[in-house]
Amino acid sequence: MNQLDQRARILMKTLVERYISEGQPVGSRALSRQSGLELSPATIRNVMADLEELGLITSPHTSAGRIPTPLGYRLFVDTLLTVKPLEQDEVRELKSHFVPHEPKRVISAASQLLSELTQFAGVVVAPRKEADKVRQIEFVSLSETRVLLIIVTLSGDVQNRIVHTQRAYSPAELVTAANYLNHHCAGLGFSDMLGHLRDDLVQLRADMAELMTATINAGSEALEENTGAYVLSGERKLLEVNDLSSNMGRMRELFRLFEQKSGLLQLLDQSHRAEGVQIFIGGESGINSLDECSVVTAPYEVDGQIVGTLGVIGPTRMAYERVIPIVDITAKLLSGALSNNA
Numbered sequence: 001m002n003q004l005d006q007r008a009r010i011l012m013k014t015l016v017e018r019y020i021s022e023g024q025p026v027g028s029r030a031l032s033r034q035s036g037l038e039l040s041p042a043t044i045r046n047v048m049a050d051l052e053e054l055g056l057i058t059s060p061h062t063s064a065g066r067i068p069t070p071l072g073y074r075l076f077v078d079t080l081l082t083v084k085p086l087e088q089d090e091v092r093e094l095k096s097h098f099v100p101h102e103p104k105r106v107i108s109a110a111s112q113l114l115s116e117l118t119q120f121a122g123v124v125v126a127p128r129k130e131a132d133k134v135r136q137i138e139f140v141s142l143s144e145t146r147v148l149l150i151i152v153t154l155s156g157d158v159q160n161r162i163v164h165t166q167r168a169y170s171p172a173e174l175v176t177a178a179n180y181l182n183h184h185c186a187g188l189g190f191s192d193m194l195g196h197l198r199d200d201l202v203q204l205r206a207d208m209a210e211l212m213t214a215t216i217n218a219g220s221e222a223l224e225e226n227t228g229a230y231v232l233s234g235e236r237k238l239l240e241v242n243d244l245s246s247n248m249g250r251m252r253e254l255f256r257l258f259e260q261k262s263g264l265l266q267l268l269d270q271s272h273r274a275e276g277v278q279i280f281i282g283g284e285s286g287i288n289s290l291d292e293c294s295v296v297t298a299p300y301e302v303d304g305q306i307v308g309t310l311g312v313i314g315p316t317r318m319a320y321e322r323v324i325p326i327v328d329i330t331a332k333l334l335s336g337a338l339s340n341n342a
Helices: 006-022 028-034 041-053 070-080 088-095 103-118 171-185 190-203 206-224 235-240 248-260 262-272 320-341
Strands: 121-125 134-143 146-153 158-164 230-233 278-281 293-302 305-315
Touching: 006 028, 006 041, 006 070, 028 041, 070 278, 070 320, 088 320, 103 121, 103 230, 103 305, 103 320, 121 235, 121 262, 134 171, 134 206, 146 206, 158 206, 171 190, 171 206, 190 206, 230 262, 235 248, 235 305, 248 262, 262 278, 262 293, 262 305, 293 320, 305 320
Parallel strands: none
Antiparallel strands: 121 230, 121 305, 134 146, 146 158, 278 293, 293 305
16 A cells, blocks of 8 residues: 555554554544644545545444454554564563473463463464374275275374275285385375376276375375364453454354364464464455454474464454564464473
């Protein structure tokens, strides 16, 4: 929004800050008093009309005042926000919760702290473990079109998955397929197998290639489903947020999102690949149940390598200037505690 002049930017900043603070639509008279600008009410109304035309603010039908739109919040956090660093005693208090011990406890403590400090939901994605490598594969025929896949990993873990096939395979064929995979793929992860066997799969009979491909897909799911999990704290605090609790249908969708996990994990994965604090406002998350929420996230590290993400989930009307530094410092403290523990 480079076309906004300084006057419009000051009024926009004042409007968002007042709305975040009080939760009520902001009128021209209030803006005139609080902006510090010597402007007539008519001039302010003209600027407000311009901001509304740009999609930055909107006027609820029950009020003459304006409130920021998600686009307005985005402009605010990107260019107008003044972040307030945490006080030193707050930082010291935070540090006291991150004495290195069990990683799971540190992660749980981080999630709870994020929730307690913001009064919203705190979430921490556990460190991503690399999917285990395969030591041995076996097949057992269960029926004409169902084969039990037994995976033994290098770490000694055993996983079973049922593979559905287009035709029946004889015991001899299953032994041949298992021997082939064990010979060519021992020591690899399933994510590497497909590339490793790509040319071979073309050479194999179509039905054997089908079994191999189904095996790789099922094996990938078996070994990677536990590599991403998160700890969520304080989600019930969102029931106390008027901006959200007034729409119980949306709240139910939000809690279903928390239960299903996969959608939220995909969003948090975007932060895993980014640097620093990321803010997803409303529809930017791509998740319908978060349309009225903002998610503030940051990645954390172990010994300099990003291993997970943490964040806060709350209403779009949140005190970003406080939530952002809380998320940022918590990520740094968690990184330090886990690195010391590693």
